[in-house]
Amino acid sequence: MALTKEFDVVVVGAGHAGIEAALSAARLGSRVLVITTNLKRIGYMSCNPAIGGLAKGHMVRELDALGGEMGMAADSSCIQFRRLNAKKGPAVRGSRSQCDKDLYSRYMSNILNNEHRIDLIEAEVKGLLLEKGTCRGVIVGDGSQVLSRCVVITAGTFMNAVMHVGREKTSGGRVGDKATSGLSDQLRAEGFQVHRLKTGTPPRLDANSIDFSLTEPQGGDEIFYPFSFRSHAQLALPQVECFLTHTNEETHDFIRKNLHLSPIYSGEIEGKGPRYCPSIEDKVVRFATKSRHQTFLEPEGINTNSIYLQGISTSLPAETQDQFVRSIPALRNVKFLKFGYAVEYDFLEPTQLKKTLETKGISGLFLAGQINGTSGYEEAAVQGFIGGVNASLMAQGKGEFTLGRHEAYIGVLIDDLVNKGTSEPYRMFTSRAEHRLHLREDNTWDRLRGQSIGLGVLSLKTTERLEALKSTREALKLRLQKKVIVPNGLTQEKITQLGSSPLLKPTSLASFLKRPEIKFDDLYHFDPGLSEFGVEARESAEIEIRYEGYIKKQMEILEMVNRRMEIVIPEDFDYSKIQGLKVEEKEKLSASKPRTLADAVRISGVNPSAIQILFIYLKAHKQNPTAKRSPPPSSEVLG
Structure with missing residues (x-):
């Protein structure tokens, strides 16, 4: 491999973190080289074919507001959309998109290949070029050197990775892709703390061999809330159903009898697995009194028969998987396309990082994604963006870009990692944020507009559109505050019909909306023109008005605790x-x-x-x- 030119930023890896790192750096004007071991697996969904969820959906919208790409990719490949916790408070609602994994990967590959400041090569990075505590580039498999001002490592689950199925062990970060070696050994030699973690994935099944009549169909929502501000409000692809079924005592009995064959319980795997995404072996042991566990059958795309068996991550032997999966009535005659497996891999203790995701020990070296101990596509993507931005800024001799805990879930994530560290795969939850009533999906642009405009990754056209939407939301809120319901025979009768108590004095629509029994649509009786505002503007205004007191109370408690x-x-x-x-x-x-x-x-x-x-x-x-x-x-x- 002959590369004569020097790059501003080299990104190692082209998964969810690597993509955002490369794009953010390039969009800030840096010349970027992406090095990946498999150009056919760019943005590949190694596990669940979905983006978003509780707190994760917040991060995807934050990433989009800053100029990231994950939201657009998820919207363009969405085959089922759901808003989780829709009946709960706005702070804990979360958007989730079931994606066509092939279309998602193809979208991301096209975006990278069409960015004129990005070059891509297929190779393995074996080491770093270090000089007096500064990273000057990388060394690839054939011994060639690539010079750069900064390097962002987004190695995912591939560093010294081992896959486990029962007692069988093979080198690899996922099926079809080999592990990488050299990087973590060099970093350990440089004094970095390197530890092991574990993750796992469930079997993939052939849809044609499943009896769906024995399952409960789970459809998507009628209203689509795009992750990206740049997306159209309509879904681009046909929508599919997922299906709910359950394990049973027969399933659990098969698993208990074969626990000695599980590498998790035999001691073969040393690394800790994700606490909030346990294997089916863990579920059966930890929740021994439960007679069944939920299992969702999720299509992996619209042009494939592959079904993702959510809830049954496992590393038991293939023959044992075959037995216990077939104990579920809908899966009696199932055909396996791929058996489940566990992956053990190296990660670096994240307290060795600055908030820019640059390492404290080596200047110009940035780490992002699962290498920092996180779990999940979304957690990886937002780290990639922050790492790529700061690598680009450093390469150009500019300042730093960071987000605070009060500004974004991205800020919460990075603050937790660099200050607390982690001994198990870190997953984002709304409960991790003390400002969660403020950190909502609906006000993402309002929270991050200053940071986003100042950074300049987002295009001017998109920024202008978002500013126009913000003005609309503010106009709506002002209208609700100024428009007054005057108590008279007609208005009191209508209020009674709405199941509310009569007014004692002229009341603004905003104050009236704070009544728990009143919905936004009820206001149309007093101001029909409100229906002309878009659904997101109406929702945002309603949340701001209804929860104004709660937000103020939360801030008072926070201030009291901090004191x-x-x-x-x-x-x-x-x-x-x-x-x-x-x-x-x-x-x-x-x-x-x-x-x-x-x-x-x-x-x-x-x-x-x-x-x-x-x-x-x-x-x-x-x-x-x-x-x-x-x-x-x-x-x-x-x-």
Whole structure:
């Protein structure tokens, strides 16, 4: 391989992180080289063929507002859209797109290949060119050197990766793609902390061999909310159904009898797996009293018979998988297209990174994606964007770009990683964000417009369109605040018909909308012109008005907690009795025994919401923190 020119940024890998890193760097004017071991697997969905979900959908919209591409790819390949938690509060709703995985990959491949500042080559990066603590480029498999001002490593699950199916072990980051070697060994030699994690994937089944009459169809939503501000409001592809079924006691019995063959339970796999996406082996062991577990049959595309068996990630031997999957009535005669397997791989402790995702130990070297201990396409993509942006800015001698916890879930993610680290695959949840009432999908542009415009990745045309939509939302909110319902015979009769109590005085539409029994559509009786506003503008205005008081209250609690972080926690404090804490949080708090709230907030896996719950509990129950330990003089004691 002969490459004579020097690049501004070299991106190692072309998965979800690598794509966003390359595009963001190129769109900021940098000359970029993408090196991947398989050009046919650009943006490949190795596991679930879906984008978004709870908190993840927020990050995809944030990425889009900043100029990323994942939202557009998801919208263009969407074969089923659903808004999760639609009946709950707006902060915890999440958009999810079931995607055609081949079309998604093809879209991303075309975008990369059509970007004139990006070159792509198929090769394996074996090492880094280092000079006096600075990264100067990479060394590829044939020994060739590629010079660059900055390097972004987005190696995914491929560094020293081993795939497990029962007692069989093979080198590889996923079926059909080999593992990479050399990089993590060099980084370890340079003093970086390198550890192991584990992930897994379920079997793929032939749709023609499934009895769908024994399942429950799960259709998508009628209203489509695109991830991307650049997408059309209509879906481009035919929509499909997913199907719900369940495991049973026969399934669980097969699994229990063969646990000794699972590499997770035999000790073959050392790395921790994702807590919130456990294997079916883990589910059967950890939830032994449950007689069944949900399983979703999800089509992987519109031109394939491949069905993704969500909920049954496994690394048991192929013959055991065949047995326990066939114990599910709808799958009695199923044909396997691919058996499930686990992957164990290297990752770097993310506390070794700056918030720009540049390593603290080597200048010009950035890490993004699963190499930093995260789990999920969305978590990887947003890291890739931040890493690519900052690599490009550094290559051009410019400043840094970071996001705060109060601005975006992206900021929460990176702050958690670089300050707390992780010992297990990190997944984003709304509960990780203390500002979650503010960090909603509907106000993404309002939150990030200043950062996005200042950065300049997003095109001027898109920015102008988003600013126009913002003006529309503001005009609608102002209209609701100014338009007044005057109590009279006609209006009082209509209000009674709506199931609400009569007005005592002239009331603005905004104040009237705060009544829990009133819906936005009810306002049309008093101002028919409101129906002319778009659905997203109406929804955003309604949320801002309804939850104004809750948002203010949350901010007051946050400020109070932040002022009193030195509250002492009793040494014998029983976390198990506090309702609202997750099992993970109870486990980690009990094990760490933090001395103060400030100590507790630094524990990986303990979310800001848990700190608020703990603070309120301590305050309400007036715990005596001097029971078994004496607080330092500067500490505040509740008593």
